[in-house]
Each structure stands twice: as structure tokens, then as C-alpha cells.
Amino acid sequence: MNEDKVKKIWSEEESMSREQIEKIQLARLQETVKRVYEKVPAYRKKMEDVGVKPEDIQSLKDLQKLPFVTKQDMRDNYPFGLFTVEKDELVRIHASSGTTGKPTVVGYTQKDLDVWTECVSRIATMGGATKSDVAQICFGYGMFTGALGLHYGLEHIGATIVPSSTGNTEKQIMYMKDFGTTLLVATPSYALRIAEVALHMGVDPKKDLNIKIGLVGSELLTDAMRLEMHKYWGEDILITSNYGMSELMGPGVSGECEYQCGMHINEDFFIPEIINPKTGEVLPIGEKGELVITCIYKEALPLIRYRTKDVTRLIYEPCECGRTTCRMENLDGRTDDMLKIRGVNVFPSQIEEVLLSVDEIGPHYEIIVSRKDFSDSLEIRVELVKATDSYKELEDIEKKVKAKLRVVLGLDAKIKLESPNTLQRFEGKAKRVKDLRKEV
Ligand SMILES: [Zn+2]
Structure with missing residues (x-):
């Protein structure tokens, strides 16, 4: 491939046939289940409680035999009890804020960080980012995975990173103007706040700034909120939302493409399921319920059937962008928020x-x-x-x-x-x- 040509789809894995995707998924699932069974006593116990052994996983459907993992399991095994690698293999630790009790702790090996970067490069490309972009990251840098996740993924595609973090909004706007920022990473509410402060300073985001792409996350992006953002940032800005959570990796689990018809899941790394949150039973394709994700290519912390508490449905129809990966509909909310x-x-x-x-x-x-x-x-x-x-x-x-x-x-x-x-x-x-x- 000509290196100068702008990539519309970052990786070949995003447009494989269903058969190819499932083949990779099964092999990786089997390997992951075997590893957690052998290395993590808490997993082994959960599997023994329901009478499942790694060799029982012979098809993707057999995933349903495995027990769920919840945030409570992470708390019970705080901080490193669910990890499958020795501590000296870790190269990074992040943690959730944990409003009640202990935070949930996540760790990465070097390979995990490489995969994370790959996943974010894919979703950034889906959202229109290229090496020519100047990307200002207005997520708080720190234990939160959002900022560093986007940072490395965008840097990997060759964009110029402005790691401005949150706060000091007037200075953020000065950077945007003076550096010619073209891509904004923020929560939808902070993107609105920045526009409001800009207008107050006499800077019209539509005319005086050069933002063409908004990669928003870490908060719901409803259709109404997207329209509201266009009011401030102009009709031409491409605003896409992306999805992830620290427990699973950070941002990069899925993201919207330019057609904005749900978020493409990086299926060679994650298997999605939709369950009835009350009974735990897996719902037929197309029905709405709680999203459950299994990490199939992580080394340090491969969670199996993690209950995200987010409500969505899965879409397998082909997308006009050419990607064949399954999409999850933009979120309505979390079962927690209801x-x-x-x-x-x-x-x-x-x-x-x-x-x-x-x-x-x-x-x-x-x-x-x-x-x-x-x-x-x-x-x-x-x-x-x-x-x-x-x-x-x-x-x-x-x-x-x-x-x-x-x-x-x-x-x-x-x-x-x-x-x-x-x-x-x-x-x-x-x-x-x-x-x-x-x-x-
Ligand atoms: Zn698409």
C-alpha cells in the first residue's frame, strides 16, 4: 500500500468475512479461557462452580456456558487478583475513580498497550482522523484511560498531538487557534463548554477555529446532543462517538464511522453479547439488552463475559463504509443510570x-x-x-x-x-x- 495514501480503513481485520472473524474469535477465546483457568484461582473457582472446563469451549456458542464477571469481582480481587501475568510483566496500571469503596484496577503488558493503540488507531480512522490532523486531547490525563488511550492511538496514525487535558478553557481555545487544531477529543459536555467560553471570548468556533473532527466519548452522545454540538461547532464538523471502558481496555472497543449508524466493534479482540439483565439469558440478535464483552486478546487482564451495564443492541448488517465488523447501537444509558x-x-x-x-x-x-x-x-x-x-x-x-x-x-x-x-x-x-x- 502506498504510504502517502490516506487510510480510510486502518486494518484488514476490519473487513474480514464473518467466517474469518469467527475463526479468529474461537481460537483466541479458547486460548484465553484456558489461561484464566490455569492462572487465576478466582476464575477457576467460578468455572468450577458452574461445572465448566476450558475443553468444554468448542464453539462460540459455548461462551454462554461461562459465568459472568462483574465490577464486584474486580473489587473482591483488588488490586491484582484477576491478572494472569506476574507483576513485573506489567508496564502500565490505570484505575477507575471508584466513587464508592476501592477503585477498579487494570494493568497492561507491552503487548496489551500495542493492541490498545491499534484499536484506537482504528476508531480514530473511522472517525475521519488522518496523519494531517492536529489533535487536541481535552480529556483529563491521569489514572483515567481516556486521555492516554486516544493519545497513543492518534499519535500512531501520525496525527500531531496537543495533550492539553482539561481545564483552563481559555488557554485551550488559544491553542486551538494558534496551532490550527483540526481534531477535538472531549466529552460532549466539555465540547459544548469550550464553544460557550469561545463565544464569550469573541471567538466563533464555526468561523475562527478549524475543528473538522470531534471524537467524543466517556459520556453518552444522544442524537439531540449531537445536533446541539453542530449548532455551536458548525454543520461540517464530523462528530463521532466511541466506546470503551477501563475494565475492558479503555477507549477503542468500538467507534462510529462516518455513516454514524452504530459503533463498529473490534471483533478480533472483543466478543459482544446482549443479555437480559434480569435473567442473564442471551437475547436473539437485534434485541436490546445489557452489553456483555469478552476480551479475547489481552494478556494482563482478559475479562470473560464482563457485564458492562450499558444498554444497546447489535447490528450485523453490512455497513456502507466497507467494514464488516458488528456494530453496537449508540447507547441509551446504563442499567445503573435508569x-x-x-x-x-x-x-x-x-x-x-x-x-x-x-x-x-x-x-x-x-x-x-x-x-x-x-x-x-x-x-x-x-x-x-x-x-x-x-x-x-x-x-x-x-x-x-x-x-x-x-x-x-x-x-x-x-x-x-x-x-x-x-x-x-x-x-x-x-x-x-x-x-x-x-x-x-
Ligand atoms: Zn461503517
Whole structure:
């Protein structure tokens, strides 16, 4: 291949036939199951409890015989109990923030880091990145896998990295202008925040900056949020979301291509399944449920049937981009995030979609759920785009939001309209939901 030619698809493995993909998957799965059984007592015990041995894995369907692994297993084996390599083979350790109790710890051998870089190079290429890009990484550098994952993957394809991290937003905008940044890595909420600060500084992101590609992650990207981002960053910017989590590797598990029809999974490294989160049974292809991922090519920490708690469905139809890998639909939310309000299941992303569909209110909001006299109440604080003193106008907006929410959620909510620029802004993952019922 001519080295100067811009790659549209990073690796040959992304466009193999189903038969080839499955052949690789089975061989790697068998090898991984054997290794964890031999090297990790906790795995061996889990497998013995359900009466499965490595030699029972004869087909991909046999994966279903294996027990699930959850975040709790990682906590129970903190820090290195699930690792299959000796500590001196590790070259990097990352950890999740762990809001409650111990963090979850993940480790990498040199080969794991190489595979991670390969995976991220693939998803960055899918999202339109090339060696000509100047990529500004506005994810927090540190124990979090997001920043370093994108950093090495983009560097590997030859892009110029600006590791600006989060914070100091005015300086970020100066770099963007002066370095001619073309590619932005950020959470959707921070990308909005950057645009807002830029406008405040008299810099119009559409005209005065040169961003053509947005690789967003670590937070849900709803369709409504994508539209909102286009409002600030222009129609021409290609915004794709990508997916991953530290437990599985970091970013790079899957990503959207330019056709934006779900995220292509790097299937030669990960096997996806969709289960009913209540019963654990595997659902037929196309049905929506909890995503379960098995890492089949990791050395240090190959999790088997890891329950991600993310809700999606799998798509196997061919994609116009030429990749043959299975796609996972963009996420609705996590089973963890689902709120049960007066008996109704509500995903915060549903509320977001409604709020962003009302022109008079902006993309910043807060959801507060509380309980009084045994009854749940849902309150939504949301910012107006333009301040107004007209009581009539405020009442009309409130009614409009309420009516739309009632249609989508089947619930009544209390709406509090706030002045522009009053609600909290986020540089990393946004925290917009306060469930006060859990804090009692
Ligand atoms: Zn595609």
C-alpha cells in the first residue's frame, strides 16, 4: 500500500468475512479461557462452580456456558487478583475513580498497550482522523484511560498531538487557534463548554477555529446532543462517538464511522453479547439488552463475559463504509443510570432528548429525584437560552417542556427555568442527575 495514501480503513481485520472473524474469535477465546483457568484461582473457582472446563469451549456458542464477571469481582480481587501475568510483566496500571469503596484496577503488558493503540488507531480512522490532523486531547490525563488511550492511538496514525487535558478553557481555545487544531477529543459536555467560553471570548468556533473532527466519548452522545454540538461547532464538523471502558481496555472497543449508524466493534479482540439483565439469558440478535464483552486478546487482564451495564443492541448488517465488523447501537444509558420514578423506568438520556428539542432552553440541565410522603417527585432545572422577565413567556416555555416530557416519559415533572449561565458546567463526565432518594 502506498504510504502517502490516506487510510480510510486502518486494518484488514476490519473487513474480514464473518467466517474469518469467527475463526479468529474461537481460537483466541479458547486460548484465553484456558489461561484464566490455569492462572487465576478466582476464575477457576467460578468455572468450577458452574461445572465448566476450558475443553468444554468448542464453539462460540459455548461462551454462554461461562459465568459472568462483574465490577464486584474486580473489587473482591483488588488490586491484582484477576491478572494472569506476574507483576513485573506489567508496564502500565490505570484505575477507575471508584466513587464508592476501592477503585477498579487494570494493568497492561507491552503487548496489551500495542493492541490498545491499534484499536484506537482504528476508531480514530473511522472517525475521519488522518496523519494531517492536529489533535487536541481535552480529556483529563491521569489514572483515567481516556486521555492516554486516544493519545497513543492518534499519535500512531501520525496525527500531531496537543495533550492539553482539561481545564483552563481559555488557554485551550488559544491553542486551538494558534496551532490550527483540526481534531477535538472531549466529552460532549466539555465540547459544548469550550464553544460557550469561545463565544464569550469573541471567538466563533464555526468561523475562527478549524475543528473538522470531534471524537467524543466517556459520556453518552444522544442524537439531540449531537445536533446541539453542530449548532455551536458548525454543520461540517464530523462528530463521532466511541466506546470503551477501563475494565475492558479503555477507549477503542468500538467507534462510529462516518455513516454514524452504530459503533463498529473490534471483533478480533472483543466478543459482544446482549443479555437480559434480569435473567442473564442471551437475547436473539437485534434485541436490546445489557452489553456483555469478552476480551479475547489481552494478556494482563482478559475479562470473560464482563457485564458492562450499558444498554444497546447489535447490528450485523453490512455497513456502507466497507467494514464488516458488528456494530453496537449508540447507547441509551446504563442499567445503573435508569431511574425508577413512580414505577416508571426513565433514562436520563430520554429527558435530555426532550429538553434539547425545545428551542428556548439550552443544553445545560439538572435532574433531581426525591421522595416525599412515599411518592417520588421529578424536578428538572434547565437554563433558558435568553433571559426574559415576561411571566407569560416563561409559563409558555414551562408548559411546552412539561407536555413533551409527559408524552415521552408518561410522567409529570416539575420544571424550574433558570437564567442563562447559572447551572454547573463540566470539563469531564457531566453529572446531571441527583437522586436524593439514595442519599437518605
Ligand atoms: Zn461503517
